[in-house]
Amino acid sequence: MSDELSDRVAQYLRWQVSDKVALLAQRYPDDTSLTLDWTDLARWDPTLAEDILDAPDSMLEYVERGIRDTPLPVDTSLGQATPRFENLPESHTTAPGEFSPSDRRGQLLALEGQVAKRTQVQPRLVEAAFECQRCGTLTRIPFEPGQFIEPFECVGCETKGPFRINPDQSRYEDYQKLLLENPSSAALGGDTSDIIAHLQGDLAGHGAIANCQDVVLVGELQFRGGGPIPEPQVVVNSVQAAGQTYQDAEFTADQRDLFERLRERPESFDVDIEDPSTADVLMAAAAPKFVSGSHPRDRQVVRGLVLQLVSASTFDGPDGSHYRGDVHVLLPGDPGTGKSVLAKWAAAVAPRSAFASGERVSGPGLTAAAVKDDFSDGGFSIEPGVLVRAHEGIAVVDELDKAGDDAIEKMHSALADQILPLSLGGQSMTLPAECGLLGVCNPLGGHFAGDESLVDALGINSPLLSRFDLIMQMRSKQDREHVRELAESMIRTWSASLKDATGQALDTADADTIDPVLSMDQYRAVLLRARQLHPTPANDRVIEALAAWFEEQKMALPERYRDALADADGQYHGPPVPVTARKLGAARRVAQAAARANLREEITMADVEVAKELVSRSLADLDIPIVHNAGLGGGDVNRREPADLSGVS
Numbered sequence: 001m002s003d004e005l006s007d008r009v010a011q012y013l014r015w016q017v018s019d020k021v022a023l024l025a026q027r028y029p030d031d032t033s034l035t036l037d038w039t040d041l042a043r044w045d046p047t048l049a050e051d052i053l054d055a056p057d058s059m060l061e062y063v064e065r066g067i068r069d070t071p072l073p074v075d076t077s078l079g080q081a082t083p084r085f086e087n088l089p090e091s092h093t094t095a096p097g098e099f100s101p102s103d104r105r106g107q108l109l110a111l112e113g114q115v116a117k118r119t120q121v122q123p124r125l126v127e128a129a130f131e132c133q134r135c136g137t138l139t140r141i142p143f144e145p146g147q148f149i150e151p152f153e154c155v156g157c158e159t160k161g162p163f164r165i166n167p168d169q170s171r172y173e174d175y176q177k178l179l180l181e182n183p184s185s186a187a188l189g190g191d192t193s194d195i196i197a198h199l200q201g202d203l204a205g206h207g208a209i210a211n212c213q214d215v216v217l218v219g220e221l222q223f224r225g226g227g228p229i230p231e232p233q234v235v236v237n238s239v240q241a242a243g244q245t246y247q248d249a250e251f252t253a254d255q256r257d258l259f260e261r262l263r264e265r266p267e268s269f270d271v272d273i274e275d276p277s278t279a280d281v282l283m284a285a286a287a288p289k290f291v292s293g294s295h296p297r298d299r300q301v302v303r304g305l306v307l308q309l310v311s312a313s314t315f316d317g318p319d320g321s322h323y324r325g326d327v328h329v330l331l332p333g334d335p336g337t338g339k340s341v342l343a344k345w346a347a348a349v350a351p352r353s354a355f356a357s358g359e360r361v362s363g364p365g366l367t368a369a370a371v372k373d374d375f376s377d378g379g380f381s382i383e384p385g386v387l388v389r390a391h392e393g394i395a396v397v398d399e400l401d402k403a404g405d406d407a408i409e410k411m412h413s414a415l416a417d418q419i420l421p422l423s424l425g426g427q428s429m430t431l432p433a434e435c436g437l438l439g440v441c442n443p444l445g446g447h448f449a450g451d452e453s454l455v456d457a458l459g460i461n462s463p464l465l466s467r468f469d470l471i472m473q474m475r476s477k478q479d480r481e482h483v484r485e486l487a488e489s490m491i492r493t494w495s496a497s498l499k500d501a502t503g504q505a506l507d508t509a510d511a512d513t514i515d516p517v518l519s520m521d522q523y524r525a526v527l528l529r530a531r532q533l534h535p536t537p538a539n540d541r542v543i544e545a546l547a548a549w550f551e552e553q554k555m556a557l558p559e560r561y562r563d564a565l566a567d568a569d570g571q572y573h574g575p576p577v578p579v580t581a582r583k584l585g586a587a588r589r590v591a592q593a594a595a596r597a598n599l600r601e602e603i604t605m606a607d608v609e610v611a612k613e614l615v616s617r618s619l620a621d622l623d624i625p626i627v628h629n630a631g632l633g634g635g636d637v638n639r640r641e642p643a644d645l646s647g648v649s
Contacts, residue, residue, distance in 0.1 A: 005048070005059075009066025012044050024081065025072045032080050033202055034067060035238065037087045052085070053092055056108040056220045056237070082201065084238035085218055086110075093216075096182045097193020101232040104221050111219070111234060112242055115212040116181035116194055117383050119376040121205040124175030130163040132156060138169055145175065145198040145235070146224060176204035177376070180234075183214060183242075196224075197234040206239045211432055212368075212384035213391060214242035214352075246351075246392070246531040255525045262526065263599040269517055279597035279610075282306045282526065285517035286345065295482050297472075300617055303610070304329055304470045305346050307593035308394060308436050310530040314418075326436035327589050328415060328467055330400070332458055333440075333474030334447050343396050343440045349523050352393025356386040358403035358441075366403060367410040368420045368431050382422065382431075387414050390435040401441035401459045408464050411437075415467040439468070448475055453623040465622075469586035470614055473621045526599075535595035538602040545608045546591065550584045553619065579619070586618075587611040 013021050017036065024034050042049035052059045063083045072078070088110040095112050130139045130151050137156030141149060153160050175198070182193040197217050199209065208215045218238040223230035251259075261268060262278045269276070271284035283302045307327060314325035331339040347353040356366060364371075367385040375381050386395045397403070403411075414420050420431045443457040454473060455465065465471065496510035506514075518526070537543050556579070591611035595603045 005051075005062040006065040006069055008045055008048055009063050010069045012041060012048075013066060013070045016040065016044055021067070021070055021078075022073050025074050025076050025078065028076055028078055029080065031202075032078075033082050033084050034078075035084045035086060036063075038085045039087045039089065042089070053088070053108045055106065057106065060237075086216075086238050086240060088218060095193075096180055096195040098182065101221065101223075105223060105232070107221055108218065108237070109221055109234070111180060111195065111197075111217045112183065112214070113180040113194075113217070114183045114214050114389055115178055115209060115384065116389075117179040117375060117381050118209055118212065119177045119379060119381050121174050121176050122379065123172045124200065125165075125170060126173050126200075127171040129166045129169035131166040131169075132159070133162045133164060134159055138166065139163070145177070145200070173201050174204040175200055176209065178209060179375070180215070180217060195232060195234060197236050199236045199239065203236055203239050208239060208241040210429075211391070212382065212388050216240045216242050246528055249528045249532065251525060251529065255522075255529075258522060259526065259529050259599060270512070271517060278599050279303070279306060279594065281517060282523070282597055285523060286342075297617075298474075300614060301331065301342070301472050301474060304472055304614055305342060305438070306597055307590055307610075307614075308438060308470075309346060309350055309527050310593050310596040311436055312589040312592035312596070313534045314434055322418070324418060324434075324585070325589060325592070326394075326418070326434060327469045327586075327593060328437045328439075330439045330441070330465070330468040330471045331474055332401075332443060332454065332471070334476040335442060337474040337476060339440050339474050340398055343398055343438055346394060346438055347396040349520055349527070350394050351524050351528055352390065353396060354386045354390035354393070354435075355396045355398070358397050358399040358401065358407065364410070366397065366407050367414050367433075368422060370422050384431060385420075387411070387433040387435060387437070388420060388431045391432045392434060394436045394438055396438045396440075398440045399442070400439040401444075408460060412464045412467060415464075437468075448473070454621055455623070466580075466582060469589055469618075471618045471621055472614075530596040530599060533596050533599065533601060535592055535601055535603045535607075538604050542591075542603055542605060542608055545605060546584070546587055546611070549587065549608075549612050550579075553579045553583060553616075583615060583619070587615045590614055 017040075020034060020036075024031060038049060038052070041052075052063070060083060064081065067078050067081045067083065070078075085108065088108065092108060093110040093112065099109070124145065125143055125148075127140055127142045130141065131137070132139070132154040135154060135157040137154050139151040139155050141151065143149070150163055151161070154163075178197050178199065179194050180197050197219065199206070206215075216239075217234060217236050218240075219234040219236040221232055221234055224233045225231045262281060266276045266278050266281050269281045269284070271281055273280045273284060276284070283299065283306055286302050286306060304327075308329050311327050312325035314323065316322050331343070333339040344355070347355045358366075364383065365385050366387060368388050369383045369385070370380050371383055372378065372380050386397060389395075414433050415437060418432070418434045420433050422429050422431065441458060441460065444459050448457055454471070458465075492509075492513050496506065496513040498504075499506055499510055500514060587608075588611075591603050591607045594607035594610040595601075598607075
């Protein structure tokens with residue numbers, strides 16, 4: 001039977017993937033892995049493929065023998081080649097916490113997840129050569145990860161030792177352990193499901209593992225540990241970086257039709273906006289509806305989040321300059337204004353995200369840490385924080401004001417450089433953290449008093465505030481009309497949702513209240529498509545308009561205080577000018593994101609106006625005197641009066 005199985009494997013390798021085998025023969029022994037597509041094997045020999053899923057421990061031995069028996073174009077032998085499988089069927093593709101360990105024990109599974117912790121690459125004893133100290137006889141014992149067993153007695157003199165390991169006669173290989181976490185629970189900040197995975201040989205130190213990114217691990221589910229409740233763990237057979245990059249994402253015909261409709265006919269969507277743009281449709285589709293109500297300041301908040309989700313282009317210039325495209329947004333607000341609901345919606349709809357609560361995480365939990373613990377058997381483990389796990393997406397931190405000074409300080413440099421340096425065992429390394437940060441926080445004392453500046457009201461130091469592109473307050477509404485409108489919207493949404501959940505009939509108004517403009521999958525596809533675009537300024541007017549706007553913002557404060565704070569030469573000599581080149585970068589990012597949100601290839605004057613409105617609103621909320629402020633009605637604004645914002649959120 002074993003010879004028959006090996007022959008079937010050899011036939012498949014010879015007739016279906018001979019090019020892969022030939023390439024491995026040329027690289028061998030520097031490369032010992034032969035990657036095989038399980039789905040392709042299943043088309044050739046369904047029974048053999050199913051047997052590999054059900055009994056990988058024994059079947060992989062036959063596959064290895066089949067590799068050795070395959071005729072080669074060069075004079076070599078693939079005696080130590082290792083078969084590695086990928087592209088398993090959906091029936092065997094899952095995530096930590098989403099399968100029954102008892103039912104899946106001993107099977108080959110593809111586990112999709114996020115690296116929550118990893119050890120350094122270390123040597124592991126694979127086969128120990130125990131040397132008897134009485135007669136010198138060697139007794140060889142193979143080990144699985146975590147095992148260590150001495151010989152019961154010497155095979156030569158039949159005594160019980162003593163023994164010592166002869167390192168020259170023993171066999172070692174690279175080894176790494178990691179904790180794989182369910183990506184859905186990680187993104188939404190709920191209770192996490194995870195599983196320990198063991199990587200051996202050339203899999204240890206895989207690039208996707210080193211950077212603590214999303215991966216697909218194919219491996220055998222085994223039970224480890226004694227006692228009545230063993231621990232399910234995975235011995236990994238192959239590693240792949242999970243998912244596609246934004247640029248590699250492919251779309252169905254229906255999705256492409258949706259993009260065309262959004263771009264060419266946005267008015268065809270049922271949104272309560274006259275002559276809507278594509279970005280308006282995305283705003284109207286944002287959840288929940290009662291937050292994105294009719295008040296202009298609420299709409300600005302929702303627009304800012306939509307633009308953060310599509311972001312701008314991140315790239316390195318020819319001179320080595322790094323251009324950040326990720327948009328950082330801070331939502332400080334009174335309790336009950338919906339800021340946390342919006343933040344959780346953003347985390348749920350983003351193609352890639354990570355969620356954390358500032359109240360429950362330390363500085364390393366937001367950035368990254370090297371820790372010495374039992375997981376690494378006394379060595380060091382890398383624990384990526386929320387910024388690393390959100391790489392190429394958005395990191396959502398609720399209650400940022402409760403994160404503590406240490407966490408705030410660590411986040412400040414991470415947001416600036418978008419990388420996190422670590423020192424581990426005398427070695428330096430960096431982890432990627434290219435993501436947008438959405439921070440949510442409350443003012444000191446729980447509520448805004450109404451007349452204090454935002455900087456004084458928040459428990460966050462100002463250097464971190466300077467890293468945010470948009471800072472938009474959400475204050476409790478005191479305006480009677482908008483309070484009534486918000487209350488009615490909330491009750492109508494609750495009523496329609498209750499009817500739908502309990503099977504009651506919905507009238508047209510009920511259906512309109514709860515039916516989404518875009519489903520979550522549709523919204524996510526639009527975000528992916530938007531991030532594939534790299535709009536550039538349509539003409540010089542766009543560039544000149546952004547430059548002129550920045551000039552006005554930059555000079556507003558010095559000109560205001562020129563007479564009172566001028567030095568002998570008549571130059572401004574007052575407090576540091578708060579409008580720096582960072583705000584020009586913010587306006588540039590917001591303008592490009594506005595073009596992306598409209599699925600356009602060019603940045604137009606309309607996009608510039610959006611950037612001016614949102615960044616000016618942000619400056620106004622910081623109590624910075626500004627010249628142009630479309631966000632608060634336009635005109636020259638030297639100082640925001642407390643009454644201006646007492647009735648809005």
